[in-house]
Amino acid sequence: MKGLTHFVSGVAAATFIPQVVRMSAAGRLDIPGAASSFIIVLAGMYGIMPDTLDFKVGQFFDEPDIVVDPDPLNPNPKEMAQKFAEAVSRSAQEGRMIKIQYMPIQLGANRWRQYLIIFGEKEVSVQINEVVSTSQIPYPGTSPDPEKRSATVTLSHRIKPTSCDTDWLNKLVRKIRKTIKGGEKKKKTVKPSTIDILSGTTFGLKMESDGDIYFDWLPWHRTWSHSYILGLMLAAPWALIAYLLKLDMWWMYGLVAFLGFAVHITEDMTGHIGGSLLWPILKPRTEGFEMFKASDPRTNFSIIYAGFILIVFNLDRFTSNLLTGGPESFWSWWFFLLVFLVLPLAVYFKIIARISDGIKKREAGLKFTREEEEPDGTGDPVID
């Protein structure tokens, strides 16, 4: 999910703790325990922390074995595809994961040369596309010469999108996923990847016990940073600081920070990539439950909206008691949630369903495949 979704979710989760809300209320208010605390900020900060660690730190310290940095003036698709083939061969020979990083081709402040990497079972093609803006809109008339546009190279081994060498946790997740979603279609080929703006992308290639190469997209993402254990380790210093400052309920600071972190990791498990939940005890990345696409605007918007309403709900019932009638008033809670949460979301999904139907109708008969999913946390390109 998007960074802001995790951020709001973390804050909303923290507001379910009455003491946290009361501590956070301004000291001038007539609320028992009001201390003008910034404790809730920790929930937001830690709600976005796992992706911050990945995208601002982890990806640059994860050394690729092969870097493909195309010539901006004369990108050579043949060479770019050959590098991938070399990575596949090396992974088979060396028996370890080989990481190959494809860099973006930046031509100006708002101009990027887009290229596609298309994977077959035993071949890879690189295709150079038009120049695009930072909003990923192509500039007309910028496609390269047809003879310099694409190249295909045969691979020494087959590549596959799903791993067969899994640990107990991954097996458990797959079992639960099968129970939730029913039977699953076996993914045969790796989805194409588009590389254009900001940073590039990295693929991990690893020979598995069946003799095929497992294709791991963004091998540095959602690994050590998406672990409940790391969350505990990073949250603990806040409890210690609060203890040393002799703050009331010092342990709550650590708890709120951990809550934000844990909500993020748990939400990410609803997606496709999952996370290394028990790193460093269990290092491999566990697949997600594949319930939602991380970049799906419906999921992100509805969670952010629900988070906002729940924050209002909790602030009111623990401090001001204006709308929800206080903790004793059972019916007013339900009324509030029905009017402000359920009904607006129902209307929203109705509108979105109509828009989606229109898109589906347009797509019908065109046999399109979707683009590779965006990595979580990066968000849409925001112009600022």
Add this chain to the structure above:
Amino acid sequence: MVYYYIPVITFYVLLGTLAGSILCFIPALHIYNVAGIAIVAWLAARHLVPYYAIAPFFMSLVVAFSFLNTIPMTFFNTIDESAGATLLPSNAMVIRGRGAEAAILSGFGTLMGAFLLIALTPFFFYIWPYLAVIFGGHLHWILGLVIVHYIMSEWPKGAGRGKTPLKRWIEACRNCFAGMLTFFLAALFGLIFITKPILPPELAFQNIMPVFVGFFAIPSIIQSLLSKFKPPEQYNPKSINADWKDFSYGLLPGFTGGMLAAYLPAVTAGIGAMLAGHITNHRNLDRARFRPPEEEGEIIHLETPEMYYRQERNFLIAGGVGKILYYVGAFLLLFTITELTPFGTGRGGLAFILRPVFSAEPGDFFVMASTIVFSGSISFLILLKGSDIAADYAPRINITIMYTIVLIALSAIVYFIAGGWIGIAIMAATSCIGMIPVFYNCRRSHCMAVLLVPIALNMAGYGENIAKLLGLV
């Protein structure tokens, strides 16, 4: 209301609209600097302006400003902080000779925002006061959240090239480091400035002017001078390339960003738009697709959905909506007088500036709503004509001379209105901080830490302790 008030108010609304239309052409000036200038003018002639016309006059000034500052921003690349949200698409359109279209699209958004403000009247009176009271005791940590999200959500803009991991990290995250430095310096400046105001008390309402001019106006002008940007030949459109879908898609982000900026202290339209963009972006509903080749070896076409192309238009429309909700809405909320909010919920510099000389009363809201419609309609018509004129003249203006004159004019305004050489010194110091985002391509709104951090700390009651810690008191 006594009926003879109506022509008098109408006169002052027209006067305010005219003043706003003229003042907005002082490039890169923030609306509250403009309001400050207007206050100085009003103080000199206050016996001429009746008390009941003060609020309509200033409201129409802000309304006209929010419509018409689109023109200098679009054609001359002169932005205040809040315009950052709409800068890039309008710039791109000016480069393609479509500046007038960009200005009109943004103007349509602003007009839609004006009518939205009126349509939201029941919301302002029956729901908003509850939200204002519920959040009222929690604003310090909400601002804390805005600060944290703002810093943490700036992603690396470099690709991460370098021989060692450390070099890759530094290369990629340069903009993030520069952003944090800007934020820290602006926050520190804000803490010093608010604890120890340098300007004399009689200039208190202009206290922030040299700071804002330094943080936002001067760097914009220097950037424009360095870039030697010159608008190419522009054409005058007979129609605009937008349909009802564009306007409906632009409404939600505009409303969200505008209301965030209107309510949260020190959160400007730029920050509001950034947050709203994260919340409401639905582009991925219609993601890019691959069209499989019909014959082997054929190019695989990447289909860019229409929703991608809409972004430019949506951005401008949403920016227009958000701008008026921020500039005008923040002031209008001063008039939402209810049992829960007897003093209204107005925010922003204008409400702050006017508070000593004016207090809102029940019923004023509808005078203000009428002012918005009247002044907004006139301003929109001026915008339509103004865009055409600007499109004709922009390519012929010597930008270097224009910016040099503006630079001198701004320095003169700061010198004469905001504290003489002390004001100039403040402007120079903040200009240095404001130049960091220009050179390192980080968010310009980091400079808003000058208000965000001190306000959040003061709201929580820690301002004095921090000031003691810094040795300021």
